[in-house]
Amino acid sequence: MRDVDRVAIEAYGLSLLQMMEQAGRGLTRETFALANGGSVVVLAGGGGNGGGGLACARHLANRSYPVTVVLDREPAALSGVVAAQHELLERMGIPIRTDVTALETPALVVDALVGYGLEGPLRGLTREFVQWAENAETTVLSLDVPSGIDATTGAEPGDAVHPARTFTLALPKTGLRDTTGELVLGDISIPSGVYETIGIPYTPPFGHEFSVRLTIT
Ligand SMILES: NC(=O)C1=CN([C@@H]2O[C@H](COP(=O)(O)OP(=O)(O)OC[C@H]3O[C@@H](n4cnc5c(N)ncnc54)[C@H](O)[C@@H]3O)[C@@H](O)[C@H]2O)[C@H](O)CC1
Numbered sequence: 001m002r003d004v005d006r007v008a009i010e011a012y013g014l015s016l017l018q019m020m021e022q023a024g025r026g027l028t029r030e031t032f033a034l035a036n037g038g039s040v041v042v043l044a045g046g047g048g049n050g051g052g053g054l055a056c057a058r059h060l061a062n063r064s065y066p067v068t069v070v071l072d073r074e075p076a077a078l079s080g081v082v083a084a085q086h087e088l089l090e091r092m093g094i095p096i097r098t099d100v101t102a103l104e105t106p107a108l109v110v111d112a113l114v115g116y117g118l119e120g121p122l123r124g125l126t127r128e129f130v131q132w133a134e135n136a137e138t139t140v141l142s143l144d145v146p147s148g149i150d151a152t153t154g155a156e157p158g159d160a161v162h163p164a165r166t167f168t169l170a171l172p173k174t175g176l177r178d179t180t181g182e183l184v185l186g187d188i189s190i191p192s193g194v195y196e197t198i199g200i201p202y203t204p205p206f207g208h209e210f211s212v213r214l215t216i217t
């Protein structure tokens with residue numbers, strides 16, 4: 001996927017923000033399906049995964065969903081596109097915290113902490129938030145890869161999210177197996193030529209939709 005991202009950006013000029021916004025919108029559709037109008041807590045990290053979660057929070061707020069964003073770091077530690085996504089939510093007056101203390105259990109937790117950028121066992125606040133989500137006895141929806149699970153091998157080097165559904169982007173990651181709940185693939189408009197360039201056999205799976213349910217055989 002890193003190669004897909006790199007070729008899409010370098011060879012075609014598709015921007016990270018364009019892909020992130022499509023990820024966030026597709027994630028929001030899955031959120032509507034799972035939250036049924038109930039409250040939502042978005043757990044967001046500091047990378048591209050977190051950025052998709054912040055875009056989702058914006059769509060929810062624009063539809064008067066009760067949404068709270070919990071960042072796994074101080075906003076000042078954010079940079080680039082993710083910092084801009086955060087700033088937008090700030091200006092919209094969306095509640096943003098960096099802790100889960102006494103946080104009411106929501107109808108749905110959106111896990112946008114870590115995607116394919118996992119390096120080693122989860123640590124720090126990220127780990128604490130995953131433990132909170134796992135103990136919250138509520139529905140969890142993960143963006144791209146359940147946080148804590150290795151996208152390539154499916155290994156869980158430490159704590160990990162075990163969601164009801166995973167909304168994975170562009171291609172199903174080889175590490176996504178039965179621990180990732182239902183699997184939905186989201187289109188983020190990667191040009192098909194990218195896959196040819198990288199040598200990945202690819203038949204566009206979306207038809208006239210922008211997401212498609214996958215079954216793991
Ligand atoms: N083409 C695509 O598939 C696109 C995917 N997108 C999303 O972006 C992420 C990949 O983004 P990246 O910034 O490379 O990494 P992550 O956000 O997955 O992770 C980095 C994030 O995680 C923290 N972290 C890493 N390891 C640990 C750990 N052991 N403990 C605690 N925290 C950890 C790190 O600090 C960073 O905050 C991909 O999954 C998709 O969701 C793009 O949005 C668009 C293109």
Ligand SMILES: [K+]
Binds near residue numbers: 049114143144146
């Ligand atoms: K995630």
